[in-house]
Amino acid sequence: MDTTITIENLTKRFGKVVAVDNVSLTIEPGAFLTLLGPSGCGKTTLLRCVAGLADPDAGEIYIGDKLVFSYERGISLPAGQRDLGLVFQNYALWPHMTVYKNMAFALEIQKLPKDEIDLLVKEALVEVHMAEYEDRYPREMSGGQQQRIALARMLAYRPKLFLMDEPLSNLDARLRMDMRAEIKRLHRVAGATTIYVTHDQVEALTMSSSIAVMKEGVLQQVGTPDRIYHYPANLFVADFIGNPKVNLLDGVVNENNSVDLGRFKIAMDTSNASEKVVVAVRPEDIAISAEPVQGAVEFTAYSILPSGADSTIMARLGGTEITVREMGISKIEMDDKIWLKFNPDTLNLYDKESGKLIVSKN
Amino acid sequence: MTIPIVFQQPRSLKMLATFRRFIRWLTRVQVALALIMLVLMFYMIIIPLYRMVETTVTWQAHDLTRVPDAVVGELTIFHYVRMLTGVLGRIYMYTPLQHSMTIAIGATLLSLLIGGSLAWLVVRTDMPGRKLVNQLALIPYIMPSWTLAQAWLVLFKNRLSGGTPGVFEFLVGQNPPNWLSYGPVPIIICSALHYYTFFFLFVSAALMSIDSNLEEAGELMGASRWRILRKITFPLVMPAILSGFIMTFSKVMGTFGGPNILGTPVRYYVVATMIRGSMGVGDKADGFVLAIVLILFSVITISLNQRLVGTRKSYETIGGRGFVAQVSKLGKKKYALRNAAIIFQILVIVLPLGLLILSTVMLRDGNYSFSNLSLQHWIGARNTIYNHGEPGVLRNPKIYKTAWNSIRLSLWTAFFTALLGVLLGYAIVKGRGTRLSKLVEQLAYIPYVIPGIAFGAVYIAMFIKPLGPIPALYGTFALLVIVSVAKHIPYSSRSGVSAMMQVGRELEEAGQIAGANVWQRFRRLIFPLTSAGFVAGFLLTFITTMRELSLIILLVTPQTQVLASQTMFYIENGDGQMANVVILILISIVALGNFIIGRFRGGSLKKGLGM
Numbered sequence: 001m002d003t004t005i006t007i008e009n010l011t012k013r014f015g016k017v018v019a020v021d022n023v024s025l026t027i028e029p030g031a032f033l034t035l036l037g038p039s040g041c042g043k044t045t046l047l048r049c050v051a052g053l054a055d056p057d058a059g060e061i062y063i064g065d066k067l068v069f070s071y072e073r074g075i076s077l078p079a080g081q082r083d084l085g086l087v088f089q090n091y092a093l094w095p096h097m098t099v100y101k102n103m104a105f106a107l108e109i110q111k112l113p114k115d116e117i118d119l120l121v122k123e124a125l126v127e128v129h130m131a132e133y134e135d136r137y138p139r140e141m142s143g144g145q146q147q148r149i150a151l152a153r154m155l156a157y158r159p160k161l162f163l164m165d166e167p168l169s170n171l172d173a174r175l176r177m178d179m180r181a182e183i184k185r186l187h188r189v190a191g192a193t194t195i196y197v198t199h200d201q202v203e204a205l206t207m208s209s210s211i212a213v214m215k216e217g218v219l220q221q222v223g224t225p226d227r228i229y230h231y232p233a234n235l236f237v238a239d240f241i242g243n244p245k246v247n248l249l250d251g252v253v254n255e256n257n258s259v260d261l262g263r264f265k266i267a268m269d270t271s272n273a274s275e276k277v278v279v280a281v282r283p284e285d286i287a288i289s290a291e292p293v294q295g296a297v298e299f300t301a302y303s304i305l306p307s308g309a310d311s312t313i314m315a316r317l318g319g320t321e322i323t324v325r326e327m328g329i330s331k332i333e334m335d336d337k338i339w340l341k342f343n344p345d346t347l348n349l350y351d352k353e354s355g356k357l358i359v360s361k362n
Numbered sequence: 363m364t365i366p367i368v369f370q371q372p373r374s375l376k377m378l379a380t381f382r383r384f385i386r387w388l389t390r391v392q393v394a395l396a397l398i399m400l401v402l403m404f405y406m407i408i409i410p411l412y413r414m415v416e417t418t419v420t421w422q423a424h425d426l427t428r429v430p431d432a433v434v435g436e437l438t439i440f441h442y443v444r445m446l447t448g449v450l451g452r453i454y455m456y457t458p459l460q461h462s463m464t465i466a467i468g469a470t471l472l473s474l475l476i477g478g479s480l481a482w483l484v485v486r487t488d489m490p491g492r493k494l495v496n497q498l499a500l501i502p503y504i505m506p507s508w509t510l511a512q513a514w515l516v517l518f519k520n521r522l523s524g525g526t527p528g529v530f531e532f533l534v535g536q537n538p539p540n541w542l543s544y545g546p547v548p549i550i551i552c553s554a555l556h557y558y559t560f561f562f563l564f565v566s567a568a569l570m571s572i573d574s575n576l577e578e579a580g581e582l583m584g585a586s587r588w589r590i591l592r593k594i595t596f597p598l599v600m601p602a603i604l605s606g607f608i609m610t611f612s613k614v615m616g617t618f619g620g621p622n623i624l625g626t627p628v629r630y631y632v633v634a635t636m637i638r639g640s641m642g643v644g645d646k647a648d649g650f651v652l653a654i655v656l657i658l659f660s661v662i663t664i665s666l667n668q669r670l671v672g673t674r675k676s677y678e679t680i681g682g683r684g685f686v687a688q689v690s691k692l693g694k695k696k697y698a699l700r701n702a703a704i705i706f707q708i709l710v711i712v713l714p715l716g717l718l719i720l721s722t723v724m725l726r727d728g729n730y731s732f733s734n735l736s737l738q739h740w741i742g743a744r745n746t747i748y749n750h751g752e753p754g755v756l757r758n759p760k761i762y763k764t765a766w767n768s769i770r771l772s773l774w775t776a777f778f779t780a781l782l783g784v785l786l787g788y789a790i791v792k793g794r795g796t797r798l799s800k801l802v803e804q805l806a807y808i809p810y811v812i813p814g815i816a817f818g819a820v821y822i823a824m825f826i827k828p829l830g831p832i833p834a835l836y837g838t839f840a841l842l843v844i845v846s847v848a849k850h851i852p853y854s855s856r857s858g859v860s861a862m863m864q865v866g867r868e869l870e871e872a873g874q875i876a877g878a879n880v881w882q883r884f885r886r887l888i889f890p891l892t893s894a895g896f897v898a899g900f901l902l903t904f905i906t907t908m909r910e911l912s913l914i915i916l917l918v919t920p921q922t923q924v925l926a927s928q929t930m931f932y933i934e935n936g937d938g939q940m941a942n943v944v945i946l947i948l949i950s951i952v953a954l955g956n957f958i959i960g961r962f963r964g965g966s967l968k969k970g971l972g973m
Contacts, residue, residue: 053875074386
C-alpha cells in the first residue's frame with residue numbers, strides 16, 4: 001500500500017470558532033497516525049475534512065497523488081470518491097439492515113457481482129471473528145459486537161485509507177483493551193494508511209506509529225509515540241501525555257548551570273534558557289529512597305496509591321508536590337520521610353513564557 | 363486527478379474556484395432542498411397572504427355598486443373603514459369577534475380541564491382501567507368536529523327552528539331554553555369535547571417525561587402534595603399546556619362547522635361564519651378584511667400567551683422518555699373515578715353517535731313513534747317529499763362521487779404532506795444552525811397560526827387569477843390538495859424534524875462514505891429509517907383532511923364537493939337527517955382508514971403529532 005496523505009494549510013471555521021487552524025501534516029504510506037487532543041481540539045473536525053464530510057475554509061488535501069480538496073481551486077471530491085472508510089464513534093450501523101446488508105451496501109453501490117460481494121463480506125466477517133452474525137440486526141448485538149461489525153463494514157470494501165473517530169470510547173475498559181489489540185492487528189494485515197482520532201493518550205501511545213497532538217485547532221507536535229512521550233515539544237503536550245502526569249516544576253535559572261526550584265536546586269544544562277523556566281520530569285524517572293542518599297532531596301510522603309504492578313507516591317515539600325512512580329507495591333507509609341533524586345539526563349526544560357522545549361534530556 | 367489549470371490567468375482561476383464553491387454549496391442536499399422548500403412555501407403561504415392584503419387595500423369591481431367613481435385597482439382604505447367602523451363594523455366585525463373570542467377561550471379552558479384531568483388520571487394515578495381511558499380519549503378527535511354539534515341539535519333542538527321537537531323535549535316534555543339549544547354554551551361544550559384530545563396528548567406526554575425524582579425531592583423536603591403539584595409538576599407541564607392552548611385556540615378561532623350549526627339559527631355569528639357570509643355574497647374584499655383581523659387576533663393572542671408564560675419551547679416536542687412515574691394512590695375513590703371517566707367518554711362518543719343514528723332512521727324528524735322508523739335516508743328511492751327529492755345516501759351517485767373526492771383528497775394530501783415532512787425535516791435538521799434552516803423552520807410555522815377558514819380565504823385570493831406559471835386553480839381539485847397540504851406544513855415539518863433527529867447524521871454520512879449518491883441515500887437509508895414517522899404523518903393527515911371543513915368550505919364547487927362540505931350543504935338546505943347519514947359514513951371511512959394504517963409499523967396518532 002502506498003497511500004500518502006498530505007494536508008496543507010488546512011483551516012476550518014464554524015462561525016467565529018476556528019476548529020482547525022492552518023494544519024499541515026504528512027502521513028506516510030501505511031502509517032497509523034493518531035490525532036490526539038482534549039475534546040473540542042478540532043481532531044474530529046480534521047478527520048471529517050479528510051473524509052469529505054466537512055468542507056474546509058482553506059487549504060488542500062491529497063490522498064495518494066489525488067487532490068481531493070483544494071479551497072483555492074474550488075475542488076472537493078465527494079466522500080464516496082475518496083476511496084476511504086470511516087468507523088464512527090457510535091458505529092452508525094444502519095438499524096434497518098442486517099449485518100450482511102450493512103456490509104454489502106458499499107459493494108452494491110459499486111455494482112460488484114453478487115458472488116464477489118458475498119466473498120468480500122464473509123472474508124471481512126471472518127477477520128473480525130463475527131462470521132456467524134451475518135443475519136443479525138444491529139440492535140440484536142452487544143456494543144462490542146457492533147463495534148466489530150462497524151470495523152468489518154469498512155474492511156469489506158478495502159478502502160485505501162482507514163479513518164476511525166474514537167471507535168472505542170463507547171466500550172468498557174476491558175473490551176477496549178481487546179479491541180486495541182484487534183485494531184492494531186487488522187491495520188497490520190490490511191496495511192492501509194490509518195487516521196485514528198482519540199482523546200485517550202494511552203490509546204494513542206499503545207496503537208500509533210505516529211501521533212499528532214492538537215489543541216484548540218492548532219497542531220502542537222507530530223512524532224512517534226516514543227518521541228512524543230519523552231520529548232514533548234511544549235508544556236501542553238508534556239502535561240497531556242503520560243499517566244500519572246508529568247511533574248512540572250516552576251524554577252529560576254542560576255548562572256552556574258542549575259535551576260532554583262525554591263526549596264532545592266537541580267543541576268542541569270541551562271544554556272539558551274531564559275530566566276523563568278519549567279522543569280519537566282516523568283514520575284518514573286525519579287529515584288525514591290526511604291533513607292537519605294547523596295544528592296537527594298528530603299520530601300514527605302503525602303499519599304501512596306499502590307496498583308499492583310506499580311505504586312504512585314505523592315511527595316510534598318512545602319508547596320511543591322511531586323508524583324513519583326515506583327515499581328511493585330511500595331513499602332513507604334503515608335507521612336514517612338522520603339528522599340527523591342533527580343537525574344539530570346531525564347529532565348526536560350521549558351520556557352515558562354512560551355511553553356516551548358529549550359533543553360531536552362539525553 | 364489534479365486539474366491542469368496552470369496556464370490560466372490567476373484572476374479567472376480565482377473566479378472559477380469561487381464559482382465551483384458556490385455550485386457545491388448550492389448542490390449540497392440540505393441547501394438545495396431548503397431552497398426548493400422555500401420557493402414552495404413562498405408560493406403556498408407568502409404570496410397568498412400578500413394577495414389577500416392587496417385585495418383589501420385596492421378598489422374591487424364589486425365596489426362600483428357602492429362607490430361609482432372608484433377606480434378599480436387603485437389603493438384605498440375603503441374596505442377597512444367600511445368593516446371596522448360604524449354600525450357595519452359592529453355587525454360584521456366587533457360582535458362576531460367578541461363571540462369568536464368567547465368561544466375560543468371558553469372551549470380552550472374547558473378542554474384543558476377535561477384533557478388535563480384525564481391525562482393526570484391516566485399517567486399519574488393507580489386508577490384501574492387506565493388503558494381503556496387512554497384509548498377512548500383519542501376517539502373524539504377522529505370524529506369531525508361538528509358531529510357533536512349535530513348530535514346536540516338532535517338532542518336539544520327547540521321550537522325555534524322548524525318546529526320539530528328534539529329528543530330532550532320528547533323525553534322531558536319541555537321545550538329546552540334557547541341558551542341550551544343554541545349559541546355560545548353548546549358551541550363551547552361541543553368544541554371542547556372534540557379538542558380536549560390535544561390537551562390530553564400533550565399533557566400526558568409531559569407528565570410521562572417528568573422524572574418523578576424531581577417531585578420526590580420536593581416531598582423529602584417536606585412539601586405538601588398540593589404544593590408539589592403547584593410548584594414542581596405544574597411548571598414542568600406548563601410548556602405542554604401552552605402547546606395545547608395554542609393548538610386548540612387557533613383551531614377554535616377558525617372553526618366553521620359548530621358555530622354554523624349551533625350559532626347561525628339564532629344569529630349568533632362568529633368571525634368564521636361571517637367570512638363565509640361575505641364571501642358568499644361576492645364581497646371578497648370584505649371577507650378578507652375579516653380574515654386578516656382573525657389572523658392578527660390569533661397571532662397576537664398566541665404571542666401574548668408565549669410572552670406571558672415566558673417560554674418559547676411550547677412548540678417543541680416534549681420527548682416521552684419512559685421514566686417510572688410516581689403514582690398517586692387514589693384509595694377508595696379510584697373505582698368511582700374510573701366509572702366517571704369511562705361514563706364521560708362513552709357519553710361523548712357513544713351518545714352522539716347513537717343520536718345521529720336515531721335521527722337518520724326516523725322518516726320524519728321529531729316523530730318518535732315506531733311507525734316512523736325508516737331507512738329512507740339511507741337507501742330510499744328518489745321521492746320528492748323527502749330531502750328535496752334526493753334519493754337515500756347509499757343510492758345517491760352524487761354521494762359516491764363526493765366520497766371518492768374525500769378519499770382522493772385525503773390520500774393525496776396525506777402523501778404529499780408526509781413526503782414534505784421528510785424533506786422539510788431533512789432540510790431543517792441537516793442545516794441546523796444555518797440561517798437558511800431557521801428561515802425554513804419559521805416559514806413552515808406560519809400556517810399554524812392562521813385559522814382554517816382564513817387560510818381558505820387566503821387561497822381564494824391567490825388562485826382566482828393565474829399567477830406566473832400557475833393557472834387559475836379556483837374550482838379545481840388540485841387547489842383543494844394544495845391548500846390542505848399547505849395547512850398541514852407545520853405538522854409535517856414538526857414530525858419530519860423529530861423523525862430526522864432520531865435518525866442522526868452519522869447514519870447518512872456512513873452512506874456518503876460508502877459512495878451512495880443523494881438518491882441512493884434517500885431511497886435506501888433516509889426513507890426506510892423515517893418510515894415510521896412517514897406512516898404516522900400519513901395517518902394523521904388522512905384523518906384530519908377527511909374531516910376538514912373550515913379550510914375548504916370556501917373553495918369547494920359542486921364538482922369538487924367532499925363529504926365534509928356536503929354535510930354542511932345538506933344542513934343549510936334543511937336536510938339535516940341526510941347530513942347525519944353522510945357524517946356517519948364519513949366517520950366509518952375515517953375509522954376504517956385509522957384501522958388499516960394503524961396496522962402498519964409505527965402508525966399511531968400520537969406519532970403523527972410529533973410526540
